[in-house]
Amino acid sequence: MSDADQNNSYSYSSDIDQSNMGFQFSFLSDHNFTPFSFNMYSHQQQQLQNPTEMFDLSYTNFSHGGYTTPSAAAFDLSLSSISEAAVFAVKNINCDSSSNKNLGDQTSCSTAAENLPTTPNSSDAGVEEDSYKTMGGDHQGKQGADDLEPKKLKEKKKVQKKARETRFAFVTKSEIDNLEDGYRWRKYGQKAVKNSPFPRSYYKCTSQKCGVKKLIERSYEDPSMVITTYLSKHNHHSPTTLRGRATALPPPQLAFHNFPQNYFLHPNNSNSLQLQEHPQFLADQFITPLMRNVDSSFLQQP
DNA sequence: CGAGTTTGACCTGCGC
């Protein structure tokens, strides 16, 4: 039980790992508001000395519930225009082989999914059971489809489809449900969520041949928190500019350049900062100026 | 009039 839990407040902590000169920080909340943390790595999978270099979950180590997993994430993250909001939690939910290939270690994705503990209410944004080993890269994948019985083939396809549908969720503190992220979305449904007074909204990317969806709902535990879940990845660039700025798109993985290092770069610091005591961490003081300067490549494929 | 939203109906998966 962390201090944050005990105080019933949101917090993050930061540590400079003196042993390997890596950098680690933690956000408090995921969908179930349990703390987790991750390390940041460069594209060469070298731990970053300075978090302003990059914020790329493709090369993260996830720590969750006491488990530390290598290379859990399979996403390129640039939360480019999550305006008017503070990001409290970022969480990879599924792994897929296409993005995992960047890691050069496909088994790590499986390890990550298996190690992450599930929670009683993890059906939506929680960690799902699929992993790389359920997909074409496993031992069974070497078996020809023709060798499988129809029933097994159907089951295999079902598993593959589910595994392919990568999910990525993060929690933001915002009064706005549908945060601007540079893409155009069409709402196609809304459903009441069990045990929650807040409905879940379903959006599709309006670009042709882009099947990306996102789900937006408010946390029933803290209505100020918005849970955004992305399904799949965009296969195109952002059609809109951010706040009127031109978006000269960087390589997809180069993201989150102006990370707020002042909150993290304290060499001897391993303290946990209470957001209630650090309102500058919030919204306009943090995310908005930060995001104005980064480009939109969230969830784009290379 | 086109694009996006609303909302009830329908589909699907899962647990019992």
Add this chain to the structure above:
DNA sequence: GCGCAGGTCAAACTCG
């Protein structure tokens, strides 16, 4: 098989 919950569809509606 049944019921429940999540997810999707599509007609009606709204808005610029």
